[in-house]
Amino acid sequence: MSVDDVDRLEGQDADAKPSPSVLLNGLRVLESFSIAEPVLGVTEIARKVDLHKSSVSRMLATLEKAGYVERDEGTGRYRLGLGLIALAGPLLANxxxxxxxxxxxxxxxxxxxxxxxxxxxxxxxxxxxxxxxxxxxxxxxxxxxxxxxxxxxxxxxxxxxxxxxxxxxxxxxxxxxxxxxxxxxxxxxxxxxxxxxxxxxxxxxxxxxxxxxxxxxxxxxxxxxxxxxxxxxxxxxxxxxxxxxxxxxxxxxxxxxxxxxxxxxxxxxx
CATH class of the missing domain: 3.30.450.40 (GAF domain)
Incomplete structure (x- = not known):
């Protein structure tokens, strides 16, 4: 997740520094997905990470733009995106x-x-x-x-x-x-x-x-x-x-x- 993404996520000014808690909450949203629960809705994620649904929705919108989650247009639910493979690829390869x-x-x-x-x-x-x-x-x-x-x-x-x-x-x-x-x-x-x-x-x-x-x-x-x-x-x-x-x-x-x-x-x- 880029700094610009975090700024858009929280509606901060472009020059503002992202809060560590914002970054951690974004990671918690990603970690809420699992093999047992690969597809989740906003309400389910909000309950798992103990955040308001509006905050989770904004985070998911940013994560979707970055390719880290994908939204099913039919159900409105989310799954992890292929962007995570690109993110983890260099680590796994090395x-x-x-x-x-x-x-x-x-x-x-x-x-x-x-x-x-x-x-x-x-x-x-x-x-x-x-x-x-x-x-x-x-x-x-x-x-x-x-x-x-x-x-x-x-x-x-x-x-x-x-x-x-x-x-x-x-x-x-x-x-x-x-x-x-x-x-x-x-x-x-x-x-x-x-x-x-x-x-x-x-x-x-x-x-x-x-x-x-x-x-x-x-x-x-x-x-x-x-x-x-x-x-x-x-x-x-x-x-x-x-x-x-x-x-x-x-x-x-x-x-x-x-x-x-x-x-x-x-x-x-x-």
Whole structure:
């Protein structure tokens, strides 16, 4: 969104500087769309972002001019526009880890027959930046750009397993990340994160979706720093508990190969 767009959005003078809150609200409007709700009306968006409908309408008009949303003339509802692809293209194209991981994801899907993906951390969510879908008719997939924000997600477990506990607690306390509920104490969850770090992969066996299994393992760069996670997702009926350990080792090995291609020290890959 350009400065001129923001000025028109709020009716400011051409020389006025945009308010940070205006920019953030525009981003919140864009983030209100999801895989589950790809098409939304003004009233629905206003409720999601807690803004007046007139303000949301002005923002959508500007976003539409910029190509970031598209309006259905028949229904008056909105969906994300192709302008976002152009906006994100340079970032995705220059993510070395994405380029390096692609052949390993293809091989992982070939070997297992299940969907593989590359995940990165944005500070409070795990985001899909690459995916190779399963060739099978029944499969679990998530489009590039899909965000995960629940503690039980396997990729979230990988990222949190190397984060200081106090920082993870802050994410839970500020509700930036969906934390354990009354059925699982935080202490138990942090024990689980320690186990994830020790064995080299994380498992989500139907905890966020009873029909899906997710397995993730860490990817490290030349400094040995965690920069991404390789994730395998599959329908739960195809992955009995007896297969989890073997699949976990397979995913971890794929992640180690990506790490090696990024120049990670051998000690950091073990």
């Amino acid at each position: 993510l070395d880890v994405r380029r390096v991981a692609l052949p390993e994801l293809e091989e992982l899907t070939r070997r297992t027959g299940e969907t593989s993906a590359l995940m990165v951390w944005n500070g409070h969510e795990s985001v899909v930046v690459e995916q190779i879908p399963s060739p099978k008719q029944v499969k679990h997939t998530a489009a590039v750009g899909t965000r995960y924000d629940t503690h039980a997600s396997s990729s979230i477990q990988v990222f949190l397993s190397e984060m200081p506990r106090a920082e993870t607690e802050r994410l839970f306390d500020r509700r930036l990340l969906v934390g354990p509920d009354e059925r699982e104490s935080r202490g138990e969850y942090f024990d689980e994160l320690n186990a994830t770090r020790d064995r080299g992969y994380a498992v989500n066996d139907g905890r966020t979706s009873i029909e899906e299994v997710g397995i993730s393992a860490p990817v490290r760069d030349h400094r040995g720093v965690l920069v991404a996670a390789v994730m395998l997702s599959a329908p739960r009926f195809r992955v009995p508990e007896s297969m989890l350990e073997a699949l976990g080792r397979t995913v971890a090995e794929s992640a180690r190969r990506v790490s090696a291609r990024l120049g990670a020290p051998a000690a950091a890959r073990d």
